[in-house]
Amino acid sequence: MSQTIPAASPMSSATHSVRGACPHDCPDTCALEVTVSDGRVVRVAGAVDHAPTAGALCTKVAFYPERIHHPDRLLYPMRRVGGKGPGARFERISWERALATIADRFRAIASEHGAEAIVPYSYAGNSGLLGYGSMDRRFFHRLGASQLDRTICASAGALGYRGTIGGSVGFDVENVVDARLIIIWGSNSVVSNLHFWRLAQEARRRGARLIAIDPCRTATADKCDQHLALLPGTDSALAFGLMHVLIRDDLLDHDYIARCTLGFEALKERAMQYPPVRVAAICGIGEGQVEQLAQAYGSTTPAAIRTNYGINRTAGGGMALRAVSCLPALIGAWRHPAGGILLSSSGNYPVATAALERPELMPTPAPRTINMSTIGHDLLRAQPPIRALFVYNSNPVAVAPQSAEVVAGFARADLFTVVHDLFQTDTADYADIVLPATSHMEQLDIHKSYGHLHVQVNQPAIAALGEALPNTELFRRLARQLGFNEPCFADSDEDLCRQAFDWNDPRMAGLSWDKLKLAGHARLNLPRGAAPFAEGGFPTPSGKCEFTSETMASLGLDPLPDFVAPREWRQSPLAAEFPLALITPPARNFLNTSFANSSRFLAQEKSPTVHLHPVDAAPRAIVDGVTVRVFNHRGEFRARAVVSDRPRPGVAMATSIWWRKLSPDGRNCNQVTSQALTDMGGGATFYDCLVEIARAD
Ligand SMILES: Nc1nc2c(c(=O)[nH]1)N[C@H]1C(S)=C(S)[C@@H](COP(=O)(O)OP(=O)(O)OC[C@H]3O[C@@H](n4cnc5c(=O)[nH]c(N)nc54)[C@H](O)[C@@H]3O)O[C@H]1N2
Ligand SMILES: Nc1nc2c(c(=O)[nH]1)N[C@H]1C(S)=C(S)[C@@H](COP(=O)(O)OP(=O)(O)OC[C@H]3O[C@@H](n4cnc5c(=O)[nH]c(N)nc54)[C@H](O)[C@@H]3O)O[C@H]1N2
Ligand SMILES: [Mo]
Secondary structure: OOOOOOOOOOOOOOOEEEEEEOOOOOOOOOEEEEEEEOOEEEEEEEOOOOOOOOOOOOHHHHOHHHHHOOOOOOOOOEEEEOOOOOOOEEEEOOHHHHHHHHHHHHHHHHHHHOHHHEEEEEOOOOOOHHHHOOHHHHHHHHHOOOEEEOOOOOHHHHHHHHHHHOOOOOOOHHHHHHOOEEEEEOOOHHHHOHHHHHHHHHHHHOOOEEEEEOOEOOHHHHHOOEEEOOOOOOHHHHHHHHHHHHHHOOOOOHHHHHHHEEOHHHHHHHHOOOOHHHHHHHHOOOHHHHHHHHHHHHHOOOEEEEEOHHHHOOOOHHHHHHHHOOHHHHOOHHHOOOOEEEOOOHHHOOEOHHHHHOHHHOOOOOOOEEEHHHHHHHHHHOOOOOOEEEEEOOOHHHHOOOHHHHHHHHOOOOOEEEEEEOOOOOOHHHOOEEEEEOOHHHOOEEEOOOOOOEEEEEOOOOOOOOOOEOHHHHHHHHHHHOOOOOHHHHOOHHHHHHHOEOOOOHHHOOOOHHHHHHHOEEEOOOOOOOOOOOOOOOOOOOOOEEOOOHHHHHOOOOOOOOOOOOOOOOOOOHHHHOOEEEEOOEOOOOEOOEOOOOHHHHHHHOOOEEEEOHHHHHHHOOOOOOEEEEEEOOEEEEEEEEEOOOEOOOEEEOOEOOOOOOOOOOOOHHHOOOOOEOOOOOOEOOOOOEEEEEEOO
């Protein structure tokens, strides 16, 4: 078997520096300079020579040595003794015994019920191409386990955006400094996309106007020139209001529309159904605000829209991105390097997904697919039943919607659960077998980004702590244990890095694994300062920006964008009982639930809070600082009330994601969120959630 665990560095007694890449699920994918002394990580800094990172890190990663050497790191395999759930007790076992136990159970389940009864559950706790999906996928494909549809974050928006633009591409973020207008649409850049915020500020110094579109006056909205506080889930209506005014007042680029778009007449007809007066009523804003934004957008060049996944978490999340992404083509914003729209840049990378994941190892017919956003429901009701769950790179008991069902599913006595993580998470408390994972500083990886255009290598900085293993090595060993002897299971991590990209793709010209290994990072071979779609050439079937999309039609969807109302809407019957729209966006000091077990960051975030507007607080006799119950028909959690004008009236905002067991009431905001899915892509609808709030006393 290939040796992939880094040996203790020969230089371990001296201080030295190693080049790394931040593996967290964040668009910034920073290049790191890791300082190691005596085998310990003592300092982490942002690489100065990496343009997107520019020497700066978020607070979370700046304190990374505390995470790496945290006293709670899992160091050995363990098996549970006693009941499942909070307070569960575990005892140390050997890797041999852990692997044998898992293999025996998987064999028994597969022979009795079929391997489809085994389900992998992973997301982007590690976003490296190896850590995210490589040896693990090969293993589950060969096993014949159920497939997992990884929908919990971005699937709706990505699909909607693809309908219009053709893929996860957009303006080159490094050009945005030259924009004259930047609309930050459904994104809290200061918190979740800090390195974009740096560029937006530079643009502002050069004279750009910044506008935030967000139900809350976030830290980002605070610093913008203007803030439009619409109701959650109404973004597509606002986009149509803007289109209406652009068309009505002829603020259009007719030449660009004629040459580079498809279906303008049909889009125009639909936009005519959305006059500002109607849009204002849907969005809960003033008619003048719609008019004004359209005028600003239609008359400022270059205009950039930085949107993000904040707008894809309601029932119409797919249509939201489908509609918003139509705007730049109407005004010809794509003609300019600093114009257009950006949701994700990940489609620029020629990742060799099939080479990494080997889908051909799957049996035919292919096993069923389980949607990760409905794991609670599926653990309780999938047919045939799920008998075993293997969780890694994710903490579903805390992050998946509708916790009551998720917890009941994980608590099933007959479910065999394995959890591989760095920490004893809420999910690990339900495991039969807990396995220790290395951090990225203990393993090799290669990275793309969804916020910039650079390829990065993450070199191991220190030896694995305790008996921790990287995902790749864990699944290599499990494959051997189960007798899978296809040659691909012997690939080393370096082999996997070499397989991770199609190096012959023109975007990789001048790059090779060997060069990257030395350099640490390099930009894709894409022209700098360019406007990628100035002459069209979108990655859609027609090569045009598709207002009407046959791809959408072939999926049984409306070929045109439209406004799809939130499922839990002010007009819905539920609203009488639960009148407040709850959104639960990320806290600054946490990354989903990662970092949310650090005393430093817990001290910063203090306690679970829910912000509500004075007009909503007053009739409920809620004052700042009191403990409140946030509840609906799915459940309840407690939080400290913050009365402020940050959320707009009718909206409550609770930052996420707290560990359940570290919260005063042992629950978190996902107790009230719903497992209903988005209009397309099977996405989660975390921000489509009506609640009532009351004082806990
Ligand atoms: N510090 C930190 N950074 C993170 C994360 C984290 O947890 N913490 N998570 C990472 C991950 S996994 C992701 S996916 C990205 C997420 O990054 P983004 O998608 O940019 O998400 P947020 O920063 O939550 O910004 C979403 C904003 O949208 C607003 N919002 C909510 N609903 C709506 C709506 O219907 N319409 C509009 N217009 N706005 C709405 C919220 O108030 C919030 O301010 O961030 C990544 N970066
Ligand atoms: N209410 C509400 N819920 C949400 C959201 C929200 O905004 N509101 N956001 C949603 C979004 S956008 C997302 S992306 C999901 C994120 O949900 P998850 O993907 O579950 O993210 P984390 O909670 O950070 O959990 C990642 C886990 O992976 C572990 N890990 C890190 N590196 C490795 C590794 O190399 N190997 C292994 N085996 N484990 C590793 C970490 O220690 C951590 O416990 O949550 C979603 N849930
Ligand atoms: Mo996410």
